[in-house]
Amino acid sequence: MSVTVRKCLRVTSMLGSSFYRYHHNLKLNCSAIQRANLQLLNCASSCHDNHIHLPPLSARRMSSSGRRTCHHGNQSQNGLVSNDEDVIKRFIVDNTEVDRSHLTPEIALRLMTPACPLWDAPAQQSSDILQHHGIDDPFWAFYWPGGQALTSRYILDYPSVVSGKDVLDVGSGCGASAIAASMSGARSVLANDIDRVSIQTIKLNAELNDVTVATTSRNLVGQSNNQWDVVLLGDMFYDKDFTDTVTDWLKHLADVGTTVLIGDPGRIFLQDHPVKRRLVNIFKVDLSEKCRQENNGMTQGFVWKLCESER
The missing domain is CATH 3.40.50.150 (Vaccinia Virus protein VP39)
Known part of the structure; x- marks a missing residue:
């Protein structure tokens, strides 16, 4: 993986994917670390000797009300959002692959995998791609x-x-x-x-x-x-x-x-x-x-x- 996140397995076990998903934004959005919960960052800093390679999953970003961030209309914080369903679908198809390697192989799903371009793309490149398309962190590309x-x-x-x-x-x-x-x-x-x-x-x-x-x-x-x-x-x-x-x-x-x-x-x-x-x-x-x-x-x-x- 192209990103190493400093964290402690014990902290991850206690806090679970809340900590985990915040820090996966290091891969897909290089500014995400600034939005992470300060307490979790302090926990991570105290365990700086533990280096663990993590796959570049995304976080479910929350607004101040606790709901996941969603931008409606033509404009988002990251740029223009296309109203053309075909354009959005093309982005999804280009950046995912059909996968059945999960607990429900009966169901085929378009997911982001190591074979997909954004998985190992440099942080700035992946961030630029998402911003260009006006797309927030792609939590929809993973099967939680x-x-x-x-x-x-x-x-x-x-x-x-x-x-x-x-x-x-x-x-x-x-x-x-x-x-x-x-x-x-x-x-x-x-x-x-x-x-x-x-x-x-x-x-x-x-x-x-x-x-x-x-x-x-x-x-x-x-x-x-x-x-x-x-x-x-x-x-x-x-x-x-x-x-x-x-x-x-x-x-x-x-x-x-x-x-x-x-x-x-x-x-x-x-x-x-x-x-x-x-x-x-x-x-x-x-x-x-x-x-x-x-x-x-x-x-x-x-x-x-x-x-x-x-x-």
């Missing part, structure tokens, strides 16, 4: 472990969970959970992500797997007009404020009878949150060696069901 757990052997092996039901996949990213739900017989599937590039990725991946998935980039968190039987969230808890906001909404959904399923590999903001008292573990899967290497400190993925009331 919480999503793999939720999508993988759970939905695909237990299709009755979604079969014949209306399903919402929040923070859909590459669209894997939505695609799995469609493959498993869901009556309707809506993939929701506030990043418009993610929306085009979902469309490409749905077409690749010959399934029908509706998409929306509207922020649905907090929407009280519940029209879904099942709500899926895969690997979303990277910020305390956002965790507070989304879990308040999820608790409301569960209390009115919606099945809420959460895929998570042990993110600290979920594990330490009061909502944990309402979560029941219904599935566990060992992550692949490849996934472990890309997510230091993570060895298993869990699926949690949110109960209607505290136990």
